[in-house]
Structures are given as structure tokens and as C-alpha cells.
Amino acid sequence: MIDNQLYKTIVIGTSAGGFKALKTIITELPQSFCLPIIIVQHLSPQSDGFMAQYFNQISHLQVKEADSGEPIRPNHVYIAPANYHLLIEKDETLSLTVDEKVNYARPSIDVMFESAAMTFQNRLVAIILTGANDDGTKGICTIKRLGGLTIAQSPETAEVGVMPKAAIEAGCVDLILGLEEIAKLLSTLCHRPKGSIQDQ
Amino acid sequence: MEKQEEINLLLQKQDLEIDLLLEVIFRQFGYDFRDYNKAHIRRRILHRIQTLDLKSISELQHKILHENGFIEMILRDLSINVTEMYRDPSFYLQLRKEVFPILKTYPFIKIWHAGCATGEEVYSFAIMLKEEGLYHRAQIYATDFNPLVLETARKGIYPVNRIKEYTQNYQNAGGSQSFSDYYIAKYDSVILDQSLNNNIVFAEHNLVSDSVFAEVHLIICRNVLIYFNKDLQNKVVKLFTESLIKGGFLGLGSKENLMFTDVYEKYQIVDARERIYKKKIQI
Numbered sequence: 001m002i003d004n005q006l007y008k009t010i011v012i013g014t015s016a017g018g019f020k021a022l023k024t025i026i027t028e029l030p031q032s033f034c035l036p037i038i039i040v041q042h043l044s045p046q047s048d049g050f051m052a053q054y055f056n057q058i059s060h061l062q063v064k065e066a067d068s069g070e071p072i073r074p075n076h077v078y079i080a081p082a083n084y085h086l087l088i089e090k091d092e093t094l095s096l097t098v099d100e101k102v103n104y105a106r107p108s109i110d111v112m113f114e115s116a117a118m119t120f121q122n123r124l125v126a127i128i129l130t131g132a133n134d135d136g137t138k139g140i141c142t143i144k145r146l147g148g149l150t151i152a153q154s155p156e157t158a159e160v161g162v163m164p165k166a167a168i169e170a171g172c173v174d175l176i177l178g179l180e181e182i183a184k185l186l187s188t189l190c191h192r193p194k195g196s197i198q199d200q
Numbered sequence: 201m202e203k204q205e206e207i208n209l210l211l212q213k214q215d216l217e218i219d220l221l222l223e224v225i226f227r228q229f230g231y232d233f234r235d236y237n238k239a240h241i242r243r244r245i246l247h248r249i250q251t252l253d254l255k256s257i258s259e260l261q262h263k264i265l266h267e268n269g270f271i272e273m274i275l276r277d278l279s280i281n282v283t284e285m286y287r288d289p290s291f292y293l294q295l296r297k298e299v300f301p302i303l304k305t306y307p308f309i310k311i312w313h314a315g316c317a318t319g320e321e322v323y324s325f326a327i328m329l330k331e332e333g334l335y336h337r338a339q340i341y342a343t344d345f346n347p348l349v350l351e352t353a354r355k356g357i358y359p360v361n362r363i364k365e366y367t368q369n370y371q372n373a374g375g376s377q378s379f380s381d382y383y384i385a386k387y388d389s390v391i392l393d394q395s396l397n398n399n400i401v402f403a404e405h406n407l408v409s410d411s412v413f414a415e416v417h418l419i420i421c422r423n424v425l426i427y428f429n430k431d432l433q434n435k436v437v438k439l440f441t442e443s444l445i446k447g448g449f450l451g452l453g454s455k456e457n458l459m460f461t462d463v464y465e466k467y468q469i470v471d472a473r474e475r476i477y478k479k480k481i482q483i
């Protein structure tokens with residue numbers, strides 16, 4: 001049912017408990033993994049990019065905070081900076097805004113997901129992980145409507161089940177999986193031959 | 201036709217309609233959003249359509265053209281006026297440490313706040329200039345292309361509910377007095393010290409279409425360039441470069457960068473993290 005060659009980008013939204021959940025997924029992904037991952041995790045406005053630096057050190061992937069105007073590159077993980085919304089442009093670059101909060105959040109998952117849906121349509125995989133509110137539900141529904149593959153962390157396994165539960169109850173989720181299963185699935189979506197030249 | 205093709209076609213038509221709408225706004229009202237980031241513009245337009253319960257972008261276009269005063273709402277939608285006092289206190293702190301000592305060597309200084317929105321940033325700065333003994337010899341130009349926000353800015357009256365946050369920011373920005381010295385609270389508003397206004401001129405200026413209007417020592421333009429595409433960013437930083445004296449300073453928002461623009465080699469970095477630059481004396 002899943003066409004492994006189709007997908008170009010993965011987007012992830014999470015809130016409370018997200019740090020640990022993301023850590024599990026990102027460290028499970030092999031060096032050969034080559035799709036870009038774009039993440040919105042609700043953060044306090046004062047956060048200073050520690051998460052990106054830390055994930056960069058402990059994983060095989062290039063993890064960084066998203067910069068305005070930056071092109072989306074394979075094998076890179078982009079994390080939305082605190083206090084900015086992250087959007088994805090049609091030309092597959094990232095842009096940031098300081099627009100009002102959405103669902104009490106900036107960055108908001110809905111904002112990023114909806115722009116990703118318009119750009120990637122059916123070539124997008126969207127994942128909702130642990131969280132205590134329903135930001136992301138609207139976005140994941142748009143992604144599903146435009147043909148993307150949608151996944152929620154199974155609420156029982158989530159530190160806080162509210163966020164994945166909201167997406168599931170809206171009827172917008174294709175697969176409900178645990179963290180390890182999500183990582184395993186993602187690993188099958190893109191493999192480069194071992195020893196091939198890494199992207200920068 | 202396959203479902204996915206249909207979706208694709210629909211989205212293409214939507215993009216076309218948005219382009220046409222921006223063309224209409226430009227040709228009829230002179231506001232040029234054609235080189236703003238599209239994902240942002242699309243989000244604002246679709247949001248407006250949803251709140252008004254309209255069926256299409258074309259319907260919105262009809263209203264813009266034929267309903268009196270409608271364009272003002274759209275202008276507000278597209279020009280994000282979100283701002284606060286001492287946003288990113290560390291930016292102010294670094295300016296105070298690294299730029300003010302040099303500004304002090306000039307007998308008279310001119311400062312340009314481009315895209316000042318409702319003025320919170322301008323007053324934050326004015327307070328800092330006062331505390332550093334620079335205010336009386338400063339001329340501050342504060343500009344925005346949205347006339348409605350400038351009206352608010354001139355008044356210097358803000359809702360009281362954010363004052364706690366602003367006080368905290370003020371302290372983190374290196375404020376040396378008690379922040380409450382600078383305002384009077386009245387009902388649910390605070391009225392800023394009116395003398396802060398003496399050396400500030402608020403004026404309409406559009407970064408896309410207007411030209412240089414003064415030679416200045418310092419330009420602050422924060423969280424405006426992030427809304428522009430590469431071409432427009434280049435155009436605007438070129439305007440800033442023409443406007444700055446040799447050795448003048450430029451302060452951008454914490455996610456904005458000269459590095460990817462055409463003028464990069466004309467500047468040296470004063471503080472990379474806070475995005476503070478100095479125009480080279482010899483170019």
C-alpha cells in the first residue's frame with residue numbers, strides 16, 4: 001500500500017513530551033536515510049536552539065534550526081525556531097514569519113503542515129506525536145485531503161495522548177504506530193547505497 | 201482524470217488567482233505584494249476567505265475592487281503588524297554595548313526604524329537613547345507603509361496587559377531605571393512619556409517602491425525582510441546601503457541575514473548572533 005519511492009519530505013508536529021519522542025525517532029534513523037524532515041515542536045519563546053544542536057550531535061542526520069529562505073535539502077532535519085512560524089514555499093525553501101500565534105502557539109503545527117500540504121501534496125508524510133492540545137489536527141487533515149500519508153503516534157504509547165488522539169478522531173490518520181514502528185517505516189522510505197557521498 | 205491530478209490542477213488555479221489578486225491590488229491601490237513570500241500571502245488570503253465565508257479568491261477580488269474601504273482590511277491582513285517592546289532583549293543589549301559607544305562620537309545622529317508597525321520598538325529604543333544621554337542629539341525617523349499603524353504609533357498608548365512582560369524585557373535589555381518611570385497607567389492602557397516623542401518623526405514609507413529619504417547613522421529593520429523573497433530582499437538592503445553613512449550600522453531581526461544578499465561584502469559583522477552589521481568605510 002505504501003509506495004516507498006513516492007515521498008519527498010517528512011513533516012512532524014509535537015508538543016508536550018516531544019523532545020523524548022523526537023529523540024527516539026531521529027536516533028533510530030540510519031546514515032543512509034535521505035529524506036528531509038521538518039519539525040515543529042512547541043517551545044517556550046526563550047528557547048535558544050539547544051534541541052537542534054543536541055540532536056545534531058547524537059544522530060546520523062544534519063539537524064539545524066530553520067533559517068529564513070533556506071532550501072530544503074535531503075538528509076537534513078529542520079526545526080522551527082522558537083517564536084516564529086515556519087512555512088514551506090512552493091520552490092521548496094523555508095520561510096519564517098512572526099504572525100500572531102495560532103492555537104496559542106508560535107510556531108504552530110497547523111501553519112507548517114498546511115503550507116507543506118500545498119507544496120508536496122501526495123509526496124508528503126506527516127506525523128503527529130505526543131502533545132497536550134490539538135494543534136496539527138487541521139493541518140494533518142489538509143495533508144490527507146491533498147493526498148499525503150498521515151501517521152499518528154498511538155495515544156497509549158504517547159507521553160501525552162491528546163494531540164495524536166485529536167488527529168485520529170478527526171478521521172485524518174492513515175496509520176497509528178508506536179515510535180519504533182514509525183522510525184522503522186521512515187527508514188524504508190529512502191535508502192542510499194552505503195558509502196555514497198553524503199550531502200555536505 | 202486521476203484524483204491527484206485534479207488536486208494539482210486545483211492548486212495551480214489557486215496560485216494563479218492569488219497572482220491575479222496581487223496584480224489587482226498593485227494596479228488599483230499601488231501596494232506591491234508581488235514579491236512577498238507566497239506561502240505567507242496564501243495563508244492570509246485563504247484565512248480571510250474563510251472568515252468571510254467566501255467561495256473563491258475571485259469573489260474576494262470583486263470586493264476589493266468594488267467595496268469602499270475593503271482594501272484596508274486586506275492591507276492589514278497582508279502587513280503583519282505584530283510587535284512588542286524590546287523584542288529580543290539581547291539585541292538591544294548588544295547595540296547598547298557595541299554600537300552606542302561609537303554613535304556617541306558623532307555630534308548629531310540620525311536613526312531610521314523601517315517597518316516600525318505600531319511603534320513599540322521605536323519607543324523602546326528612544327528610552328535607551330535617553331538613558332545613554334544620546335536622545336537630545338538624535339533624530340529618529342520611524343516609517344511603515346501602513347498608515348493605520350502609524351496613527352497608533354504616534355499616540356504611544358498601549359494595552360496595559362503586556363506591561364509585565366515589557367518590564368522584564370526592559371531589564372533584560374540593560375535598562376538602568378525603573379521601567380514604570382516611562383509611562384502612566386490609565387484604565388487598561390499605559391500612556392508612554394510624551395517627551396519620548398519629541399525627536400521622533402513617524403512617516404509613511406514603502407520599502408518596495410519609495411526611495412532613500414535621508415542619510416542615517418543607524419538603521420533598524422526587524423522582521424520585515426523575512427516576508428520578502430530574495431529579489432525584494434536584495435532591493436531593500438541595497439536601499440539601506442545607500443542610506444547609511446560610511447561606518448553606519450544596520451540591525452536586522454534575529455532570523456534575518458545579510459549573508460545571502462548582494463551587499464554582503466559591503467559590511468563587516470559587528471555581532472553575528474544579533475545580526476548587527478557595520479557598513480565598511482572603504483567599499
Ligand SMILES: C[S@@+](CC[C@H](N)C(=O)[O-])C[C@H]1O[C@@H](n2cnc3c(N)ncnc32)[C@H](O)[C@@H]1O
Nearest residue numbers: 279280281283315317344345406407408422423
Ligand atoms: C512584523 S512587523 C515588525 C515590527 C517591528 N519591526 C518588530 O520587529 O517588532 C512588520 C512591519 O513591516 C511593515 N511592512 C511590510 N511591508 C512593508 C513595506 N513594503 N514597506 C514598509 N513597511 C512594510 C508592516 O506594515 C509591519 O508593520
